[in-house]
Amino acid sequence: MASVLGVYAKVVRAQIRSQTQYRLSFAFEVFGSVIINGLDLATVFVLFSVAGSLGGFAGPEVFLIAALSAFAFSAADLVVGNADKLRDYVRTGLFDTLLLRPLSALWQLLAVNFAPRRAGRAIQGGIIYAIALVVADIGWDVPRIVLAVVAPIAGAVFFGSLFVAGATVAFWWVESGEVANAFTYGGNDFTLYPSTMFGDWFRTVFGSVLGFSFVAYLPTLALIGRSDPLGTPDWLRWCSPVTALIAAVVARAFWRLGVRHYRSTGS
Amino acid sequence: MPRAPWALMVAGFRRYATYRQATVAGIFTNSVFGFLRCYVLLAVAAGGTVAGYSGPQLATYVWLGQGMLAVVNSWTMLDLAERVRSGDIVADLLRPMDPLWTYLWTDLGRAGFSLLTRFSVPMVVGAVAFGLYLPTHAVTYVLTAVSIVLAVIVGFACRYLVGLTAFWLLDIRGVSMFWSFASGAGSGLYFPLAILPDWLTAVLWWGTPFPSLLQAPLDVAVERGGDGHAVLVIGGQAAWAVALLFACRIVQARAVARLVVQGG
Amino acid sequence: MIISADGLRKDFTVSRKAGRFRRERHVVSAVDGVDLRVEAGELLGYIGPNGAGKSTTLKMLTGVLTPSAGTVRVCGLEPVASRTTLARRIGVVFGQRSQLWWDLPLAESFELLRHIYRVPAGDHATRLARCTSLLGLDEFARTPVRQLSLGQRMRGELTAALLHGPEVLFLDEPTIGLDVLSKQAVRTFLAELDARGDTTVVLTTHDLADIEKLCKRLVVIDHGRVVHDGGLDELHARYGSRRTLVADLDAPWPEGLVVPGASVVSVENRRVTLELDGVAAGEVIAALAKAVPLVDLSVREPQIEDVIARLYRGER
Numbered sequence: 039m040a041s042v043l044g045v046y047a048k049v050v051r052a053q054i055r056s057q058t059q060y061r062l063s064f065a066f067e068v069f070g071s072v073i074i075n076g077l078d079l080a081t082v083f084v085l086f087s088v089a090g091s092l093g094g095f096a097g098p099e100v101f102l103i104a105a106l107s108a109f110a111f112s113a114a115d116l117v118v119g120n121a122d123k124l125r126d127y128v129r130t131g132l133f134d135t136l137l138l139r140p141l142s143a144l145w146q147l148l149a150v151n152f153a154p155r156r157a158g159r160a161i162q163g164g165i166i167y168a169i170a171l172v173v174a175d176i177g178w179d180v181p182r183i184v185l186a187v188v189a190p191i192a193g194a195v196f197f198g199s200l201f202v203a204g205a206t207v208a209f210w211w212v213e214s215g216e217v218a219n220a221f222t223y224g225g226n227d228f229t230l231y232p233s234t235m236f237g238d239w240f241r242t243v244f245g246s247v248l249g250f251s252f253v254a255y256l257p258t259l260a261l262i263g264r265s266d267p268l269g270t271p272d273w274l275r276w277c278s279p280v281t282a283l284i285a286a287v288v289a290r291a292f293w294r295l296g297v298r299h300y301r302s303t304g305s
Numbered sequence: 306m307p308r309a310p311w312a313l314m315v316a317g318f319r320r321y322a323t324y325r326q327a328t329v330a331g332i333f334t335n336s337v338f339g340f341l342r343c344y345v346l347l348a349v350a351a352g353g354t355v356a357g358y359s360g361p362q363l364a365t366y367v368w369l370g371q372g373m374l375a376v377v378n379s380w381t382m383l384d385l386a387e388r389v390r391s392g393d394i395v396a397d398l399l400r401p402m403d404p405l406w407t408y409l410w411t412d413l414g415r416a417g418f419s420l421l422t423r424f425s426v427p428m429v430v431g432a433v434a435f436g437l438y439l440p441t442h443a444v445t446y447v448l449t450a451v452s453i454v455l456a457v458i459v460g461f462a463c464r465y466l467v468g469l470t471a472f473w474l475l476d477i478r479g480v481s482m483f484w485s486f487a488s489g490a491g492s493g494l495y496f497p498l499a500i501l502p503d504w505l506t507a508v509l510w511w512g513t514p515f516p517s518l519l520q521a522p523l524d525v526a527v528e529r530g531g532d533g534h535a536v537l538v539i540g541g542q543a544a545w546a547v548a549l550l551f552a553c554r555i556v557q558a559r560a561v562a563r564l565v566v567q568g569g
Numbered sequence: 570m571i572i573s574a575d576g577l578r579k580d581f582t583v584s585r586k587a588g589r590f591r592r593e594r595h596v597v598s599a600v601d602g603v604d605l606r607v608e609a610g611e612l613l614g615y616i617g618p619n620g621a622g623k624s625t626t627l628k629m630l631t632g633v634l635t636p637s638a639g640t641v642r643v644c645g646l647e648p649v650a651s652r653t654t655l656a657r658r659i660g661v662v663f664g665q666r667s668q669l670w671w672d673l674p675l676a677e678s679f680e681l682l683r684h685i686y687r688v689p690a691g692d693h694a695t696r697l698a699r700c701t702s703l704l705g706l707d708e709f710a711r712t713p714v715r716q717l718s719l720g721q722r723m724r725g726e727l728t729a730a731l732l733h734g735p736e737v738l739f740l741d742e743p744t745i746g747l748d749v750l751s752k753q754a755v756r757t758f759l760a761e762l763d764a765r766g767d768t769t770v771v772l773t774t775h776d777l778a779d780i781e782k783l784c785k786r787l788v789v790i791d792h793g794r795v796v797h798d799g800g801l802d803e804l805h806a807r808y809g810s811r812r813t814l815v816a817d818l819d820a821p822w823p824e825g826l827v828v829p830g831a832s833v834v835s836v837e838n839r840r841v842t843l844e845l846d847g848v849a850a851g852e853v854i855a856a857l858a859k860a861v862p863l864v865d866l867s868v869r870e871p872q873i874e875d876v877i878a879r880l881y882r883g884e885r
Contacts, residue, residue, distance in 0.1 A: 073486055077486060077489070077490055077495070081495045081496060084496055084500055084501070085346075085500075088349055088356070089349045089351060092348065093348055211326055213324060213327040213330070216327060216330035216331045217330040217333055219334050220330075220333055220337040220338070221337075223338075224334070224337045224338055224341055227338070227341045227342075228341060231345060235344055235348035236341075236345075236348075237344055240340055
């Protein structure tokens, strides 16, 4: 196991080396992605400043929801973000090259396309999240400390599974990218705000059925000790690791299905 | 209309018409985002107004914005940079028509196709799901159309400039990212620019082409400030379009002079 | 038997537009019942016209594609089920797709592959040294792959495929698009590899010179089926390839002259071309010398191009 990880680490390192070849462009990219990450959050603040509250929640609470969401998303983006390169691989037949190596095709796809420029966003996201936790004035106890640490990880796993599932569609529909975007980037937008802001059926579909409310909204409610004005049972607010796990399992199964389909129909 | 430009437009239209899956997928995505943004802005307005936009105006703002995303398409780079990188650009430069114009007409064709599909369908969805603000003057429709065309041209010129940097940078990922961010934020995609402090909006409107991409036609459509304001906005767009196309020509001349073909 | 395939079949469903809205679907058999037996150490040429099913067969042998029917075993393993295990024991070079890292120097790709395949450093170094000297890699080992010419890249690909000491090497059109010198280098390299006898090589190619210079055994595939499996001589014998004799005479060719064991193909001024009907050249030459004044003479071996062209056209 350790040696397999070692191999992936080497591939990732090679990828970093090859990207930093274009140094000026790389600097632009890192700078750019740090700013872009700020944009999502900035939007939340700007809108908040107009109304003084959002969805019935005050400043620190809104901040925490947004920060948790942004951190989870950027962490997922760092590790799994380039899964959508699959589309190019399938289209050009380059995916065959991955199948010819004695490694898992999915991890190769991620390692070979690792984007070091995204590290900036993730780190920034972590810092902002930490600040948000302090500002939110939480009544700290052991369960809450655990949740504060676990929630971003669960959120990242959730988004990561979404990225993989979205990319997997390329095995059937090569030009499918945009549909996946609706759920990954759209989902990200949804999780940045308190779920109370959205209309009934839309909220049910995105928040409960697809599980986006579990990423940031519900954990924040648990951390600040508020019950969901929408009526979700209190114990459910702690369940983001569970939804993340389910998402990961589903994504993996779907990926396997996709590879099997690819190997049976060729490129 | 002279034959070559028309032929290029038709070619651009046809080429994008073949991407059926992507078009359907795009419509779906635009609609989802329309819902998201609309709910958020309406929640912020909470029955009142946001920076002078009423509820229905906000709805139109969001849905028209989503519809226009694919039409202006300022987040997708032109092939230009790729062709510079691979060296294929030489073939374009050897043609009798300046690549700036061939790319422009082709892009207009593409925009036409997007207008028919990725613009119209989300507008219908938005109208059904929410109540949209409909312009009260007939002339607004004409002005909006003009504004949209100008927005496409401004968007094209900016992307062409970004593509031209490939002659110097070879890998333009950083620049295009920066462009995507700046044009997204500054064009009013995320929220109406009027929310921002006055000095900032002034800088954006007078000093950058970004608002011309989206905010301008959106403001014209919701009849913000009346007809006079609309004409002023359109005038600004036209000025940017001319200035940017001019800049493209200058930069391109310098780029060609400096031509280094990479890739053997 | 290092490779064995029985009744290998691959069907693809192709849909076509029939009219405005309907789509017609029909099944195309890219590979239609191929049997193949390869012993360890052989160098096998796998040839056929475009679309005959060569690449599809190769993909099934390497585990990239799942067969629709039939069984296949490579190195005793089932390619699809044991993909990662098999991947360590085979090397593959696809002409069009590169397995090297595009932006990195060639040497770094080799290093990475060493880690991916977990090759002991000593073995890796030995193999790399051998390939470097045989293929002349020194001059461009430090260049990023994207800057290499096709010939250089192909030499790099061959090396990359062999660094982990595979038992079987699959090559899909390795000389396509290469300049003459690079083709030479690749062929010499493969001949050396074959001579050493520790690697089985399966080579698909369009280039008939590759076949002539390298392959003792040929499997010819057309429309998904094997139409010939044997040596080059057998191919000539089966398709009735004949040797030709070109004679320069001191006088015009006499009308209606018949030479036993040979038939006249063409007469041009004082040069006559004859096809030998399977008799020894000596007999014909002797008979010829008696009948006409000979100035000069040459014997031409049967051209594989003619055989293959006839094969592709379906003649017998």
